Amino acid sequence: MDNVKQQILDILVTVKREGIQELIKYLDTKTDYFTAPASANYHSNFETGLSIHSLFTRDLFKLKNEQFHLGLSEDTINICGLGHDICKCNFYKKGFKNVKKGTKPNGYANWVEKEVWEIDDMLPLSHGHKSVILLQRFISLSEFEVLAIAWHMGLPEDYESKQSYNKAVLKYPAIIALHIADIESSHLMEEVIKE
Numbered sequence: 001m002d003n004v005k006q007q008i009l010d011i012l013v014t015v016k017r018e019g020i021q022e023l024i025k026y027l028d029t030k031t032d033y034f035t036a037p038a039s040a041n042y043h044s045n046f047e048t049g050l051s052i053h054s055l056f057t058r059d060l061f062k063l064k065n066e067q068f069h070l071g072l073s074e075d076t077i078n079i080c081g082l083g084h085d086i087c088k089c090n091f092y093k094k095g096f097k098n099v100k101k102g103t104k105p106n107g108y109a110n111w112v113e114k115e116v117w118e119i120d121d122m123l124p125l126s127h128g129h130k131s132v133i134l135l136q137r138f139i140s141l142s143e144f145e146v147l148a149i150a151w152h153m154g155l156p157e158d159y160e161s162k163q164s165y166n167k168a169v170l171k172y173p174a175i176i177a178l179h180i181a182d183i184e185s186s187h188l189m190e191e192v193i194k195e
Contacts, residue, residue, distance in 0.1 A: 004051050005034045008082060011058070015075050015139075023138035031089035038085065040092060040117040043186040046193050050089070054082045056189050060181035070174045072144075079135070079145055080178050084152045087130035092117045128152050148175045152182050 012024050027033040038044035038053035058081025065072045095118035100109045123130060128150040135141060135149070147168040152175075156165055169175050 004048065004055055008034075008051055008055055011078050011082065015078055017075065017079075017139040019139040023135070026138060027086075027089070031086075032092075033086070033089050036088060036090075037092055037117050038088065038186075038190070040119060042192060043190040044192075045117060046191070049190070050085060053185055053190060054085060056185035057081050057084060057178075057181045060184050060189075061178050064177040064181055065174075068174075068177065070177060072174060076142065076145055079139070079141065080148050080152075081181065083135050084128070084131055084149050084178060084182060086134050087123075087125075087127055089134070091119060091121060093120045094118070144172050144174070147172055148178045151175055152178045154179045154183070 009024065009028070012020060012027075032050075033054075034051045035047050036050040037046055038049035044050065044053045058078060061081040062077045064070065065077055095116055096113050097116050098111045099114045101112045102110045104110045123134075125133065131149050131152075132141065132146050141149070151165050151168050154165075156162055
């Protein structure tokens with residue numbers, strides 16, 4: 001974990017944006033960015049999962065930039081890759097729930113208490129848009145960065161959002177690269193802790 005944290009910090013200090021030091025301090029001292037899970041039940045659903053997922057996504061996004069000659073700057077790759085899920089900071093908390101684990105000798109279910117991740121959403125906004133808002137409290141984002149982070153989850157379900165998403169992707173096809181990097185990291189590279 002310390003290695004992942006150090007890698008991320010080493011990358012972030014190279015970003016040439018006013019306010020980057022304040023963002024780094026915020027992530028390190030005011031959030032659980034380096035200790036939070038990336039999800040409650042799916043990819044990297046364990047302590048430090050968010051930082052691992054963010055680093056993997058950033059690395060894959062960087063590869064796609066090179067592979068497809070997207071022309072994105074190193075700062076853009078680092079901000080989008082490491083910041084796309086900042087909305088998950090201070091979002092999960094540990095809780096407990098009762099789960100069935102086998103049966104007792106009398107035939108009744110054996111219930112045990114299990115530690116789980118629960119969602120505690122203190123800023124209830126849509127996923128990608130929340131990340132944009134949180135990042136812009138510290139650093140300015142380009143139009144591409146705003147749209148890529150806002151739409152990194154891919155095609156939304158409701159009609160109005162689909163229209164906005166499609167316009168964003170037509171304007172900046174490289175948005176797809178961040179989405180695919182996020183999906184590849186989540187589904188091909190990361191662990192899921194099962195009961």
